[in-house]
Amino acid sequence: MFLTTNHISDFDPAFESRIHLTIHYPGLDTASRLYIWKTFISMGNSESRLTAEDLETLAKNEFNGRQIKNIIKTGRLLSKQ
Numbered sequence: 001m002f003l004t005t006n007h008i009s010d011f012d013p014a015f016e017s018r019i020h021l022t023i024h025y026p027g028l029d030t031a032s033r034l035y036i037w038k039t040f041i042s043m044g045n046s047e048s049r050l051t052a053e054d055l056e057t058l059a060k061n062e063f064n065g066r067q068i069k070n071i072i073k074t075g076r077l078l079s080k081q
Helices: 028-044 052-059 063-081
Strands: none
Touching: 028 052, 028 063
16 A cells, blocks of 8 residues: 655654655655646647746746646636636
C-alpha cells in the first residue's frame, strides 16, 4: 500500500510505527513547474492562448504537479460550458 501526504507531522505515533519506508520529495522549483505547465497545456486538443510569459508567471506560483493538472483540467471543463 502507498500512502502520500504532506502532513507527516500530524501522524499518530502508533500509526507512524507501522510505516516501513518514507521517501521525501522536495517542492518543485520554478523550472520544474514551468515544464509541468507546458506538458499539461500541450496535452489539450485545442490551441492554447497562453504565451510563454503567461506560463512563466504561472510557474512562479508554488503549486505541485497534481494542483497544476487540476487547474488545467478545471479550466478546460469550464471553458466548454
